[in-house]
Amino acid sequence: MSKRFFLVALTAASIAAFAQQPKKNRTSPTGYDDTPVLPGQKWKVHDIARPRPHVITPGAKPGDPPSDAIVLFNGKDFSHWQEGGGKDKPAPAIVAWKLENGYMECNLDGGSIFTKEKFGDMQLHIEWAAPAQIDGTSQWRGNSGILLMNRYEIQVLDSWNNPTYADGQAAAIYGFYPPLVNASRKPGEWQAYDIVFEAPVFAGEKLVKPAFATVFHNGVLMHNRKEIGGRMAHKVVGTYAPHAAEEPLGLQNHDTYVRYRNIWVRRLQGYDQP
Ligand code: MG
Numbered sequence: 001m002s003k004r005f006f007l008v009a010l011t012a013a014s015i016a017a018f019a020q021q022p023k024k025n026r027t028s029p030t031g032y033d034d035t036p037v038l039p040g041q042k043w044k045v046h047d048i049a050r051p052r053p054h055v056i057t058p059g060a061k062p063g064d065p066p067s068d069a070i071v072l073f074n075g076k077d078f079s080h081w082q083e084g085g086g087k088d089k090p091a092p093a094i095v096a097w098k099l100e101n102g103y104m105e106c107n108l109d110g111g112s113i114f115t116k117e118k119f120g121d122m123q124l125h126i127e128w129a130a131p132a133q134i135d136g137t138s139q140w141r142g143n144s145g146i147l148l149m150n151r152y153e154i155q156v157l158d159s160w161n162n163p164t165y166a167d168g169q170a171a172a173i174y175g176f177y178p179p180l181v182n183a184s185r186k187p188g189e190w191q192a193y194d195i196v197f198e199a200p201v202f203a204g205e206k207l208v209k210p211a212f213a214t215v216f217h218n219g220v221l222m223h224n225r226k227e228i229g230g231r232m233a234h235k236v237v238g239t240y241a242p243h244a245a246e247e248p249l250g251l252q253n254h255d256t257y258v259r260y261r262n263i264w265v266r267r268l269q270g271y272d273q274p
Pocket residue numbers: 143144145153155156252254
């Protein structure tokens with residue numbers, strides 16, 4: 001190697017080493033007021049005046065409730081729930097569901113349960129387990145359901161190696177759409193749904209906007225903002241009938257021993273940017 005080439009190589013190496021030094025104490029503007037206005041919005045690009053989102057604390061691990069969630073069931077009591085005996089015989093006491101070991105279990109011979117609080121648009125996290133002991137076929141294997149607004153059902157079913165009609169398997173929008181895939185765990189294992197629900201809108205008797213659901217089953221996308229055709233119905237097409245802007249969240253009692261734990265919701269109103 002010539003002396004000159006050695007010096008050039010050494011200088012190049014020095015420059016490269018300098019360029020790799022971490023840059024510290026760099027600053028950046030916290031926004032701008034000289035940028036164009038975004039189409040359809042009142043804000044400019046990177047608008048310095050645009051309100052920043054609320055600060056919340058996320059759960060310690062995936063599935064844990066964030067700080068702005070309403071915890072509907074933490075394994076300790078039924079304080080957020082009541083049992084429905086039908087509109088002619090409201091039965092606030094929980095008699096058909098039992099509480100043990102941090103979960104609730106549908107205990108047959110009774111009604112579905114629903115929340116005392118009512119909800120419209122929401123994010124829902126809920127964990128469930130079908131009975132470990134297989135006893136039945138098709139719709140008689142761990143049948144329950146997440147009853148959004150007490151009427152639009154995301155099916156709960158033991159769909160592990162259990163043939164049944166596609167729009168009635170686990171994570172189906174019951175009676176309308178099968179899930180995109182079957183991500184079911186074995187019976188007895190805990191499974192999770194994460195649901196984003198948009199409530200329907202009525203103007204008097206008229207449906208102005210249908211309901212939509214985005215559903216994840218065990219972290220896997222099942223429905224991407226899918227339109228819900230109407231209330232849950234069996235062997236007929238479910239339809240819409242006007243109801244309030246907020247309704248209770250229900251858990252279906254379908255005479256099978258399904259368990260639930262770790263249930264929380266976040267109301268979605270109030271988060272939209274102006
Ligand atoms: Mg069901």
